[in-house]
Amino acid sequence: MPLKELAERRNILHRKSDAQTVLRHALSDVQIGKIAMVSSFGAESVVLLHMISQIDKATPVIFLDTEMLFPETLTYQKEVAASLGLTDVHVITPNRDAVLIEDVDGLLHQADTDACCNLRKTRPLAAALAGFDGWITGRKQFQGGKRADLPLFEKEGRKIKVNPLAKWSARDLQDYITQHNLPRHPLVAKGYPSVGCMPCTTRVSDHEDQRAGRWRNSEKTECGIHFETSVATKEGQAA
Incomplete structure (x- = not known):
């Protein structure tokens, strides 16, 4: 079945399903295939991580350490993974040779955030x-921008993306x-409702949008991971 049609059918099937049901079915859907969760272990990530732990603690979880994250995020990642009993967390980092060639001084973000x-x-x-056929994200419609019309299931390249918390x-x-007494990211209480890389994340005031502190004073709202024209998709198509 073409992936676009598969995504459309799953959206119809789960139009009234709760997040846990969407997640459970996605993890066992043979038509989607092998699937992983991608988590930033950011401000709200613990919700989906907890749901994963209740379904299958051995679900592959990919954590991308950009080597520019807040120290608090790195500590939080280890603590949450341990407390939830997640057994297959993949911590990945940028290619060392590529970093030495393209950003040896760690200042590339100042010249070109993209x-x-x-x-x-x-x-x-x-x-x-x-090595995966699909992936699970924690994106939500209320985050606005290109996420405003986010579906539960979507096609991107040759993969299916699942957004259980979209609504x-x-x-x-x-x-x-609160209900599940889950550990909160320590930076949330310090004014960071959305946490990304340290150089490109600032505090947010009470009257601002939650993601206002990401790439402040620029038109940038996404890192490129979630765009179908991104390198991630192009490389995925070539795989």
């Missing part, structure tokens, strides 16, 4: 996902974290 994201996020993730609100996420 090139930095491509080097440190898009390409490493494409390599990590090469969740910010309140839904906080309620779930």
Whole structure:
């Protein structure tokens, strides 16, 4: 079955399903195939990680360490993975040779944020996902921008992307974290409702959008991982 049709059928099938049902079916859907979860272990990531742990602790989880993350995120990643009992967490990093050639001084983000994201996020993730047929993300419609019309299932290149929390609100996420007494990212309490790489993430005031602190004062809203024209997709198609 063509992937676009597969995604459309799954969206119809799960139009009234809750996130846990969408996730459970995605993990066992033979037509989607081998699937992994990609997690930033950011401000809200613990919700989907907890759901994964309740279904199958051996689900592959890919964590991309860009080597520019906050120290708090690196510590949080280890603590959450351990507390939830996740047994197949893949910590991936940018290609060492590529970094030495393209960003030896670690200042590429100051000159070209897109090139930095491509080097440190898009390409490493494409390599990590090469062996999978689909992947699970934590994106939500309320985050706005290109995510406003986000479906539960979508085709990207030769893979299916699953967004179980697409229809969740910010309140839904906080309620779930509270209900299950899940550990919160330490930077949230310090004014970072959305946490990315340290050089490109700033604090957000109460009246601002949650993602206002990402790539502040620029038109950039995504790192490139979630665009069908991204290198991740192109390399995935070539795999």
